[in-house]
Every structure is written in C-alpha cells, then in structure tokens.
Amino acid sequence: MHPVDEKALVILSGGQDSTTCIFWAIDRFGKNAVETLSFDYGQRHRIELVAAADVANYAGVRNTVLPINTFGKLGGNSLTDDSVEMPNTVSSEGLPATFVPGRNLIFLTFAAAYAWRYDIRNLVTGVAQTDYSGYPDCRRATIDALEETLLLALERRMTIHTPLMHLSKKETVLLAKELNAMDALALTHTCYNGSRPPCGECAACILRARGFAEAGIPDPLVNHSG
Amino acid sequence: MHPVDEKALVILSGGQDSTTCIFWAIDRFGKNAVETLSFDYGQRHRIELVAAADVANYAGVRNTVLPINTFGKLGGNSLTDDSVEMPNTVSSEGLPATFVPGRNLIFLTFAAAYAWRYDIRNLVTGVAQTDYSGYPDCRRATIDALEETLLLALERRMTIHTPLMHLSKKETVLLAKELNAMDALALTHTCYNGSRPPCGECAACILRARGFAEAGIPDPLVNHSG
Numbered sequence: 131m132h133p134v135d136e137k138a139l140v141i142l143s144g145g146q147d148s149t150t151c152i153f154w155a156i157d158r159f160g161k162n163a164v165e166t167l168s169f170d171y172g173q174r175h176r177i178e179l180v181a182a183a184d185v186a187n188y189a190g191v192r193n194t195v196l197p198i199n200t201f202g203k204l205g206g207n208s209l210t211d212d213s214v215e216m217p218n219t220v221s222s223e224g225l226p227a228t229f230v231p232g233r234n235l236i237f238l239t240f241a242a243a244y245a246w247r248y249d250i251r252n253l254v255t256g257v258a259q260t261d262y263s264g265y266p267d268c269r270r271a272t273i274d275a276l277e278e279t280l281l282l283a284l285e286r287r288m289t290i291h292t293p294l295m296h297l298s299k300k301e302t303v304l305l306a307k308e309l310n311a312m313d314a315l316a317l318t319h320t321c322y323n324g325s326r327p328p329c330g331e332c333a334a335c336i337l338r339a340r341g342f343a344e345a346g347i348p349d350p351l352v353n354h355s356g
Numbered sequence: 357m358h359p360v361d362e363k364a365l366v367i368l369s370g371g372q373d374s375t376t377c378i379f380w381a382i383d384r385f386g387k388n389a390v391e392t393l394s395f396d397y398g399q400r401h402r403i404e405l406v407a408a409a410d411v412a413n414y415a416g417v418r419n420t421v422l423p424i425n426t427f428g429k430l431g432g433n434s435l436t437d438d439s440v441e442m443p444n445t446v447s448s449e450g451l452p453a454t455f456v457p458g459r460n461l462i463f464l465t466f467a468a469a470y471a472w473r474y475d476i477r478n479l480v481t482g483v484a485q486t487d488y489s490g491y492p493d494c495r496r497a498t499i500d501a502l503e504e505t506l507l508l509a510l511e512r513r514m515t516i517h518t519p520l521m522h523l524s525k526k527e528t529v530l531l532a533k534e535l536n537a538m539d540a541l542a543l544t545h546t547c548y549n550g551s552r553p554p555c556g557e558c559a560a561c562i563l564r565a566r567g568f569a570e571a572g573i574p575d576p577l578v579n580h581s582g
Binding site (some may be wrong): 196197198199200203204221230231232233236240242243244246247266267269271272275278279280282283284285293310342 | 377389422423424425426429430455456459460461462465466468469470472473492493495497501502504505506507509510523
C-alpha cells in the first residue's frame with residue numbers, strides 16, 4: 131500500500147507522449163500506485179480512446195474515462211468540429227487551428243477533482259513546450275500557475291508532473307526506449323486523420339516520424355501496422 | 357458598439373447572487389455589452405436553469421447554456437448525486453457535503469473559453485467569501501490565481517469580477533435594491549430542495565431569509581409565491 135502522496139494519475143490521450151508518461155510514472159511511483167484518466171470530449175477519432183484503453187491494459191494500470199460534452203458547444207476548433215478543415219501547418223494567427231482555448235486547463239482541473247476524490251496527489255501529463263509552442267496552456271509557466279490555483283481551490287497540493295516538458299521529440303523517443311515503453315508505443319494513436327496505419331502525411335505523423343528518425347529508432351507503430 | 361474590453365459575461369446560476377451580478381454588470385458595462393452563461397451540469401433541480409432563462413429574459417440579456425456531463429461521473433457530492441442526503445449544515449470535515457471539488461474553477465475556465473471565442477474580456481461571478489467559507493474555490497485568492505493561470509493559458513487577460521465577494525447577505529440584498537434588481541429576484545431560485553415556493557427550511561432558504569430580514573426588505577420571491 132502506497133501512502134497517498136505517492137499515488138499518481140496519468141492523463142492519457144492514447145498518444146505517444148502520454149503513453150511514455152505512464153512508463154515514467156510506473157518507474158517513479160511503482161505500477162500499483164499508478165492509474166490513468168482519459169477524456170471522451172468529442173474528439174474526432176474514437177480510435178484515441180481505444181488506444182488509451184489498449185495502452186493502459188498493456189501497462190497493467192487502470193484507465194478511467196470521463197465524459198466532457200462541453201467543447202463541441204464552444205465550437206470553432208478542428209479537433210472537435212467537423213466543419214473545420216484539419217491544418218497541416220500552424221495558422222497565420224500564431225495559434226494552431228487545433229487550438230481549443232483552455233483545453234488542457236479543463237483536463238487538468240477535472241483530473242485534479244478526480245484525484246481529490248481518490249486521495250491522489252500526483253498528476254502526470256505529457257504536455258511539452260518544445261515542438262508545441264502554439265499551445266500556451268502547455269507551457270510550464272501555465273502549469274505552475276495552475277498548481278497554485280488548484281492548491282487554493284482544493285486546499286490540497288496537487289503536484290503536476292510534466293516529464294516531457296523540455297524534451298524534443300527525439301529525446302522523448304529515447305526516454306520511451308529507456309523506460310521499455312517501445313512495445314506500448316505500437317498501440318498508440320497519433321495521426322490527425324485518424325488513419326491506422328497512420329497517414330504519414332499530416333503534421334502529427336510528420337512530427338512523430340521525425341522524432342523516431344532523429345533518435346535512430348524505428349517507430350513500432352509503423353512496423354506494427356505495416 | 358462596445359470595444360471588446362468592455363463586453364462582459366455573467367455566469368448565471370439562476371440564484372439570487374448571480375442575478376444581482378447581471379444588474380451590477382448592466383450598471384457598469386451597459387445592457388448591450390452584457391450576456392450570461394449558464395451550465396447544465398446535472399444539477400438536481402432543473403428549475404435553476406428555468407430561473408436563469410427567466411432572469412436573463414427579464415433583464416433583456418442573452419443566456420447561453422453550456423452542457424457539462426462530467427461532474428456526475430466524478431460522483432460523491434449531494435448537488436449532483438441523488439444518493440447523498442442534502443445537508444442542512446456544514447459537514448464535520450469542514451467542507452460542505454455540497455462541495456464539488458474545483459467546480460467553480462471549471463465553470464470559470466469554460467466561461468473564459470467561451471469569452472475567448474467571442475472576444476469578451478470580463479467575466480462576472482457572484483461567488484462570495486462571506487457566508488461561504490466552506491468553498492475554497494470561491495475565495496478571492498483563488499480567483500486571483502485563476503486570473504493569472506488564464507492569462508498564461510489563453511494569452512489574453514480575462515478580468516474576473518466578483519462584486520459580491522466581500523458583501524454579507526444583507527449587503528447583497530441592499531445592493532440588489534440599489535440596482536433595481538428586486539423584481540428580478542422574484543424569478544430566482546435558491547432552495548436546496550427545489551421547492552417553489554421555497555421550503556424555508558433548508559440551509560439555502562434560511563441564509564436567504566436572514567439576508568432579507570437583516571436588510572429590512574421583504575423577499576419578492578416569497579411574496580411572489582405566496
């Protein structure tokens with residue numbers, strides 16, 4: 131039995147980064163102290179939730195799915211709105227067309243509420259500043275501010291771990307290898323177009339492929355699918 | 357046409373405090389610059405959303421309802437969970453049994469996302485430290501921290517106005533009278549038991565009645581219903 135301050139909740143999208151975070155959390159807190167939380171928020175590709183369940187199952191940790199039916203009603207973003215075309219590049223306004231304002235704040239705040247209920251004091255998220263400069267709520271400064279807000283709001287300190295924050299995609303791949311997470315990465319989903327095998331052409335596929343190439347490691351997802 | 361920094365979004369529950377905030381916002385920003393946002397979050401009493409629509413209609417401002425289906429799945433609180441008995445007092449653990457961890461953070465963060473989308477820079481909420489010491493996310497310190505978090509997360513300053521923060525219930529009633537909001541208060545809903553006319557016996561009814569009594573003003577809701 132772990133003390134409450136050593137239980138950890140990993141926010142799991144089913145992608146490469148959050149999957150790597152599971153193995154980081156297991157390495158740090160032990161498998162029995164780790165569980166995962168996913169959000170059914172109207173993402174275009176249900177395959178993400180399937181990947182999350184598969185990854186958690188493979189890792190031997192619990193996966194809870196919380197519904198959020200709010201983002202769709204906010205409208206105007208390509209990750210939940212079919213009328214918006216998927217971008218392959220960052221928009222001219224500086225923010226990616228995939229930007230849902232405050233989405234990570236919402237995910238982390240709901241995760242904190244869940245953690246509060248189950249006496250978990252550590253949240254783990256795969257957000258990263260490197261490669262993701264268009265998402266201001268993924269920056270460590272935002273995470274730090276949120277930690278303070280949560281401490282005041284819940285009267286309990288929730289530590290938000292961001293093990294990938296300052297890693298390049300290459301370094302994230304190397305970390306996954308070091309943590310023996312490569313087989314789990316074969317189960318993840320990254321492609322913006324929801325394809326399996328991945329389309330290889332969207333911004334997410336290209337970014338992922340570049341990371342593996344720079345790390346000199348074949349992507350087990352591509353091998354697995356091909 | 358108001359400049360974007362003078363539009364305001366009032367978070368409207370349909371209760372006495374948020375209704376008073378509409379009139380505060382109209383007084384400050386002008387009726388054409390004010391709209392309201394309510395949340396359909398699985399509250400036990402749908403009458404709250406009816407009251408919100410009635411109040412907004414009476415005030416002549418728009419009311420948008422955003423759904424949030426997440427709290428029910430977090431479980432264990434009496435405002436959304438029928439299996440938990442309604443408290444008439446604060447629980448022995450210090451926090452009211454009506455406590456939903458982080459609920460106000462979620463409401464405000466979604467409101468900020470909505471405001472971001474529609475170029476609104478002012479949020480108005482009726483939370484108050486006085487009389488509500490059991491809800492740590494209603495304190496001004498929490499609101500201040502959230503403002504900083506939102507600034508970092510959205511790269512846009514959202515000012516969160518809390519006109520009732522340091523007022524007693526009596527002072528809130530006097531403010532409503534000063535703002536000519538008394539007729540609107542006849543349309544509000546306060547009772548924890550969802551009764552109309554109000555039960556007069558739950559903690560919410562007692563608190564409301566005390567405020568009007570101390571202000572020396574009859575409650576138009578009670579008169580209206582009786």
